[in-house]
Amino acid sequence: MSVTTDRPATAPDNPRNAGDGGRRDLRLFLVGQVASVFGTTLTSAAVSLIAVAWLGAGAREMSLIVVAGTLPALLFGPLCGVLLDRVRRPRRALITADLVAAAAVAACGLAAAVDALTVAWLAGLTVVLNSVGIVVESLYFSHLHALGVDDPRTARGKLQSSEMLSRSVANTVGAPIAAALGAALLFLADVFTYLISACCLMLLKAPDTRAPREDTGRTGVLREFRDGVGVIRRHPLLSAFTAYLFLSALATSGITTQRAVFLLDTVGLPVALYTLPAVVATAVGAAGALYAPRLLARGVPPRTVLLWGLPAAAVSTAVLPLAGGGTPLVLLAMVLSTALPLLFGAAVNIALVGVINDEIGDQYFARITTLLGSVSTLAATLGALLGGSVGTALGVRSGIWVCVGIDLFAAVVLVLVARRPAPEEVRP
Known part of the structure; x- marks a missing residue:
């Protein structure tokens, strides 16, 4: 097919x-x-x-x-x-x-x-x-x-x-x-x-329709679930991205678990300034979501945006454990370590949707996204436990470095594994 x-x-x-x-x-x-x-x-x-x-x-x-x-x-x-x-x-x-x-x-x-x-x-x-x-x-x-x-x-x-x-x-x-x-x-x-x-x-005037399914008809729920898993497994980029997503969500959740203790206790950031970088980060992330379609419109393949954006986001997280040297430098580290991953992550999300639609098709969109969401949620739950454990055992700065290392490792493996070209057929 x-x-x-x-x-x-x-x-x-x-x-x-x-x-x-x-x-x-x-x-x-x-x-x-x-x-x-x-x-x-x-x-x-x-x-x-x-x-x-x-x-x-x-x-x-x-x-x-x-x-x-x-x-x-x-x-x-x-x-x-x-x-x-x-x-x-x-x-x-x-x-x-x-x-x-x-x-x-x-x-x-x-x-x-x-x-x-x-x-x-x-x-x-x-x-x-x-x-x-x-x-x-x-x-x-x-x-x-x-x-x-x-x-x-x-x-x-x-x-x-x-x-x-x-x-x-x-x-x-x-x-x-x-x-x-x-x-x-x-x-x-x-x-x-x-x-x-x-x-x-x-109030929308367009017909409430969706592209007809191209398969042979409706089958059992378990069969369609296996088909969705099979699509991910046979697609080199998506299968590598799923493994990356698990490790990255694990690392991100571990960092989040230790973040407040690190910033407020270890580097002494004033409580009143704790939420300030989030405003800047969101604006930067929104800019990334707007700019990514322009890249794609210029002919940059979605998988290229994906394979460059994910390592860049992982590298950006390494700025956080470098924080220190006074409140201005701590705030700068917070903004960079929060805003840049959001910037690249927003572009990656747009590119991921493009990969799914261009290389697989709309009829598998919900199965793929919900499977990825379940993987991310499970990893985040485990990551919270990981962050608490390594932060207690090694100290929060070292604990954050451990999580950053996991994120960087996952990004490098993704790039090495997923550089193969898009398959001609990935569906059952």
Whole structure:
């Protein structure tokens, strides 16, 4: 079976998808997605504050919420990938996801209003929002085909950069809004972000269709799951990237676990400055998401962006354990070690979508992305344990160097293994 290319699901000469109509749909889609991401991030940012400040949660209760957030990807991610690849009307599924999220947030808001909110409620909300996130992340990129956009790669860049800025703003204002409004009003106000997203999707004029499957028909869930795994295994770049992703997520989580202790205790960064570099980093990452499609439009292959971007991101993380010599130098190290990985990582994400669409095809998109998400989540869970162990045994600066070494090793192996050309046939 031949490799499919990145093409729209609807005919290019469809007047409802061309010109101003296509741009209008893309604008609506972007507004809706930004609103949905803002709502999810705002709620997630406020959950910890609500749990600790209003419900008196301790470390044990907070760990319950964190673990709850990992369950959808670990337990249901691969199965969801199979089912989402079967979806022929992605817009309907996205609208349903928004409405489910709105209902879950509204339920927590009502529970808070009648003083019935508990840590279990927050853990359940985290499960729902992360499950909805799997649906959205698997479908919203592929849904661009149905909008008939002229340049899907540039559209993806705009979506991703807008998402990153939306997350940054939501993370910044989440705690202040929660403190000002209280849990009940925060949740009830957040419901409107999901309703805005659902309304924007309902207003789209392009047909809610998806490219027809090119296989012989629907088979069992287990068979389709194995097909998805087989596609990754037979594709040299994706199989190498999966191994890289596991090691990199392991290392990144280990660094994150030790980061606060290193910056606040080891190098003495003032608490008031701790979150400052995140704002700069998000803006730089958004720039990377916008610039990557321009590289691809100039003829740079997606796999080239991938194989250059990942090592560059790994090298950038090595700046953090070099921090020292006064607050200005520590801040510089924080900005570089946070912003540059986001810059290269945003470009890599755009390129990865291009590789999947150009060399494999849209019909495997959800299976591949959910499998990669499950691998990343599992690795991050193990990485948190690794970071705590090596930081305790060696000291946090040495512990971070261990994790940086793992990340660099994974990047070098990826480049060496994945330099083979794209296969002509990778699907069953």
